[in-house]
Amino acid sequence: MKTSTLTKLAAGLSLAGLSFTAAADAVTLNLVSFTPKTAAVSAGFEKFVAAVNEEFEGRLHLNWRGGPEVMPPFRLADAVRNNSLDMALLSPSYYSGLVPSSTTSNLSFKNYEEILESGYYDRMTEIHADRGLNYLGEIPASDVQFFLFFKDRIDGLDDLKGKRIRVFPTGLPFIEALGANGLVLPIGEIYTAMERGAIDGFMQGNLGWAEQYEDVVNYYLTPSFYRAGFSVLVSDRALGRLSEELREELTDYVRYTLGPELDRSWDEVIAAGNAEVEAAGFEEIALDNEEAERYLQTAIDAAWEYMAGQIGNDELTAELRAMLVD
Known part of the structure; x- marks a missing residue:
């Protein structure tokens, strides 16, 4: 038994040496x-x-x-x-x-x-x-995907006009096409901007942050996008x-x-994020079918129109859009 143990130990050390190497x-x-x-x-x-x-x-x-x-x-x-x-x-x-x-x-x-x-x-x-x-x-x-979150109630697309909404750069053309004012801010500045009233809402994915925003968010708009x-x-x-x-x-x-x-x-x-939103008491505001369709189409069209200007190559823009959308 002693010999066997030593043999196993030697083998283990040998393998450990090989593993280390x-x-x-x-x-x-x-x-x-x-x-x-x-x-x-x-x-x-x-x-x-x-x-x-x-x-x-x-x-x-x-x-x-x-x-x-x-x-x-x-x-x-x-x-x-x-x-x-x-x-x-x-x-x-x-x-x-x-x-x-x-x-x-x-x-x-x-x-x-x-x-x-x-x-x-x-x-x-x-x-x-x-x-x-x-x-x-x-x-x-x-x-x-992404949603718009607000402190005050939004009942339809017309209510978005003139609202100040925090976005990440990709979402800016969409927000502006809806008649709102987009502000690009880092994630870490959203809470303070909402608390001080510097923004009325923000664009964000729905993952693991809702609990931190309970006192500055009451509503979120659907459908989600992107x-x-x-x-x-x-x-x-x-x-x-x-x-x-x-x-x-x-x-x-x-x-x-x-x-x-x-x-x-x-x-x-995603399920954990949804549960956190529910626990925080955020109320969903679902656009009706016609507005929802217009909302999503605006999200795509505004973004790709902006991308065409940024890319500066209509052929490349069309090529990429065909891969991702059409």
């Missing part, structure tokens, strides 16, 4: 997200990091350093392009100044697999490369540390295996 040989890439690790939306980022680390164990390791406390979100894309950060997980709208067409990924009602089949992600890889960025793919969340998806950008220097084989495997895995799985993984997070 493999881990030491793995390429470690540091990444930062545009949201804190504790944010509800970061659940998708956590799954992404864990899945990649498991799939490529011993060859590649992603070290998620954190979110805005590590680097301001609007600096992430530049940091990747300048090789001061290996990888970033961020909202497309946060680097639309570098890649104007990046935000088109939100302007759709299709799911990830439908968009993947259209060739959209391959096209975005080419577009990003033209701007000095490496686009690995998307952490999709097609069922994470889709969520988060870009994965990698620096030249980081890619240069990976073999060509590993790069190809990583891209294929992220796009064709992990992407669809992640897109189907949001049910619990």
Whole structure:
């Protein structure tokens, strides 16, 4: 028995040594997200990091350093392009100044697999490369859509005219097309702006924040609109540390295996967000069929008309819209 135990111990140490060597040989890439690790939306980022680390164990390791406390979100894309950060997980709208067409990924009602089949992600890889960025793919969340939240009651689209509504950059054309005044503000400033009356409402996904806004929000408008998806950008220097084989495997895995799985993984997070909204006592204001149809059509048409001006290429705009909408 003693010999057997020692043999097992020696074998265990040997395997541990091999494991340590493999881990030491793995390429470690540091990444930062545009949201804190504790944010509800970061659940998708956590799954992404864990899945990649498991799939490529011993060859590649992603070290998620954190979110805005590590680097301001609007600096992430530049940091990747300048090789001061290996990888970033961020909202497309946060680097639309570098890649104007990046935000088109939100302007759709299709799911990830439908968009993947259209060739959209391959096209975005080419577009990003033209701007000095490496686009690995998307952490999709097609069922994470957006709503308008208000303190005072809104009974229809006419009531939106003149309202001051916080938006993220992608949503600005839609809000302005509704006759409201859009203000681009970081998420962290929404509460104070609502509390002080600087804004009447805000555009936001419905994930894990409602409890914090109970005293400044009473209503939300439906139907929801757009889709969520988060870009994965990698620096030249980081890619240069990976073999060509590993790069190809990583891209294929992220796009064709992990992407669809992640897109189907949001049910619990969305359900928790809905439960929190209900617990906070927010009242749904549902537009009637005619107004709802006009609302959603305005969301698409206004956004894509704006994108045409930002992209500055009617042919490219039409190509991307066909992949995402038509």
